Amino acid sequence: MTAPGSAARTLLASLLRPRARRLWLAGALVLLQRGAALTGPLLVAYTIDQAVPAWRTGDRGPMTGVAIGYLLCGSASGVLRYAFVTVSARVGQDVLLDLRVRVFGHAQGLSLDFHERYTSGRLTSRITTDVEALRGLLDEALATIVTAAVSTVYITAALLFLDWPLGLAAVLVLGPLAWTMRSFRRRSTRVYRGRSSAMAAVVARLAETLGGIRTVQAFRREESEGAAFAALNGAHRRTNGDAGLEMARYVTSSRLVANLAVAALVTWGASRVVSGGLELGVFAAAVLYLRQLYDDPLRLGGVADAYQSAAASLEKIAALLAQRPTVPEPAVPIPLPPPAAERPGRSVTFEGVAFAYPAGGEVLSGIDLHIPAGQTVAVVGPTGAGKSTLAKLLARLHDPTAGRVLVDGTDLRHLATAELRRTVVMVPQDAFLFSGSVAENIAIGRPDADAGAIVRAARTIGVHDVIAALPDGYDTDVRARGTRLSAGQRQLIGLTRALLAEPAVVILDEATSSLDLPTERAAHHAMRTVLRGRTALVVAHRLTTVHLADRVLVVDEGRVVEDGPPAALLARQGRFTSLHRAWRAARPSADDPSHGGDRGSGTLGGEAGAC
Numbered sequence: 001m002t003a004p005g006s007a008a009r010t011l012l013a014s015l016l017r018p019r020a021r022r023l024w025l026a027g028a029l030v031l032l033q034r035g036a037a038l039t040g041p042l043l044v045a046y047t048i049d050q051a052v053p054a055w056r057t058g059d060r061g062p063m064t065g066v067a068i069g070y071l072l073c074g075s076a077s078g079v080l081r082y083a084f085v086t087v088s089a090r091v092g093q094d095v096l097l098d099l100r101v102r103v104f105g106h107a108q109g110l111s112l113d114f115h116e117r118y119t120s121g122r123l124t125s126r127i128t129t130d131v132e133a134l135r136g137l138l139d140e141a142l143a144t145i146v147t148a149a150v151s152t153v154y155i156t157a158a159l160l161f162l163d164w165p166l167g168l169a170a171v172l173v174l175g176p177l178a179w180t181m182r183s184f185r186r187r188s189t190r191v192y193r194g195r196s197s198a199m200a201a202v203v204a205r206l207a208e209t210l211g212g213i214r215t216v217q218a219f220r221r222e223e224s225e226g227a228a229f230a231a232l233n234g235a236h237r238r239t240n241g242d243a244g245l246e247m248a249r250y251v252t253s254s255r256l257v258a259n260l261a262v263a264a265l266v267t268w269g270a271s272r273v274v275s276g277g278l279e280l281g282v283f284a285a286a287v288l289y290l291r292q293l294y295d296d297p298l299r300l301g302g303v304a305d306a307y308q309s310a311a312a313s314l315e316k317i318a319a320l321l322a323q324r325p326t327v328p329e330p331a332v333p334i335p336l337p338p339p340a341a342e343r344p345g346r347s348v349t350f351e352g353v354a355f356a357y358p359a360g361g362e363v364l365s366g367i368d369l370h371i372p373a374g375q376t377v378a379v380v381g382p383t384g385a386g387k388s389t390l391a392k393l394l395a396r397l398h399d400p401t402a403g404r405v406l407v408d409g410t411d412l413r414h415l416a417t418a419e420l421r422r423t424v425v426m427v428p429q430d431a432f433l434f435s436g437s438v439a440e441n442i443a444i445g446r447p448d449a450d451a452g453a454i455v456r457a458a459r460t461i462g463v464h465d466v467i468a469a470l471p472d473g474y475d476t477d478v479r480a481r482g483t484r485l486s487a488g489q490r491q492l493i494g495l496t497r498a499l500l501a502e503p504a505v506v507i508l509d510e511a512t513s514s515l516d517l518p519t520e521r522a523a524h525h526a527m528r529t530v531l532r533g534r535t536a537l538v539v540a541h542r543l544t545t546v547h548l549a550d551r552v553l554v555v556d557e558g559r560v561v562e563d564g565p566p567a568a569l570l571a572r573q574g575r576f577t578s579l580h581r582a583w584r585a586a587r588p589s590a591d592d593p594s595h596g597g598d599r600g601s602g603t604l605g606g607e608a609g610a611c
């Protein structure tokens, strides 16, 4: 069978090495168990050639010895088999647990650009289908392979011991059998790998379609998604059929070779018995051994599937584990200087920053920016201008391709991840809620926060009443039936998280989705609360948000084209003024704090195209 590639072998070795002692024990148990199980034919030879003739002369001793020998070997074989299965199953389960935890931990540590490339469906497939494929290897295939190898050595030795010409002839037949196995291996490798990839594609599609079920239903894509899923299943069925065909070919050809060999050897042995060249008992034992000897290659064929699937899956998992974060933890972190007592927050500097996503051209270039501690900066501009990318660089979700991003003079690349996450907190457009209580969800930025601190933060943000009205208040499971929080409420929870985490630098990627006026006012108030006393970069889609800022950056095609206080920019009659006008035209009252009406929901992102 094809051995897994070197990365997969290294991975398997790293999984098995910590369990070496139990593996040695399992190996010793197999040696003993096969020894006990394969003594049977030797006892048959002894019975026919020695014990029965002795009994005929009135000596029952040898037969009694044979009976006791049978009993002991049979019992020992059973007990040893039980012990072997128990030990190897424990090793298998431990390896799988270790592997799953390792893959999950590794995937979590990989940078955002990896996750943007490698879909969650593919990751699910690695942790489920591929780890399960390894289970097939550990549960059955490995034991079968080791048992077959040990049995072949034992049986060959026993046959040579009983009658070396017969033993030699039997060994020679192993050659053609090995050849059939080799050609089966060559053909089946491709087929089994194809089947494993087809299955992975089915799982990945399933995860992705169900993950995006709202979009699927909203755009009536059920039929086309169903057709795509059926096509993938069809491909999987075809590869399954091919695998079955290969196996049938192998079983037929190797059985044919084995049966021909047994027939020839039995005829030859029988002729020697007749001519007196071979004892009857030895002949009987040889026949019993021959069957077992040629059955082992067949058993190996039976587990080839599990072996090949595991080899293919191990390779995929090894390739995933070989991915390195593109935003690595510094080898020797540099701590931030103590915060200045006189000013809240920390300063932020972009120094000659440029950035390109791995699979695309430059989306930011020539960014030179200094944000003093405590300043709130709103970033506005057309859709796709690079606003969110700028925010992601400050959160170090990516590293710039040129230049540096500094907080209080320290390059983000030199900050320990824990300190970075404590200092800079990003509130994304849509706050993701993990399964668990509302309180746990609020506390993710500060897990040691007590209930009082959580409630205080929620009150300050203005979301306490919403939470208190939930079926179990702060203990309500956010994923439980009937507790769907609205987009606006999720935003408020996201802001409460940020407030509780008390970062020196906060990044708000304002949601583009429009909210009803009361929720929008609540969100506005919450933002004002979170921004107070911190350095802030706000990707703004509404002019009400811009009103919160000390300074506005207008970004277009990856460059900062205007920079200054909102009033000064308005006076300049430039890009910001056009944006402002477009906003006022689309939403003359609702976005302006001086008005109280409730109109449509124009947002800067949407209007920015006019700019």
Ligand SMILES: Nc1ncnc2c1ncn2[C@@H]1O[C@H](COP(=O)(O)OP(=O)(O)OP(=O)(O)O)[C@@H](O)[C@H]1O
Binding pocket: 116, 357, 358, 359, 360, 363, 381, 382, 383, 384, 385, 386, 387, 388, 389, 390, 605
């Ligand atoms: N993960 C990614 N891989 C490749 N290109 C990306 C990725 N994310 C964004 N881009 C591209 O980078 C450019 C800037 O995107 P970015 O999200 O920063 O714009 P934005 O100004 O925040 O837009 P919006 O207001 O619509 O959110 C766009 O051309 C976008 O297509």
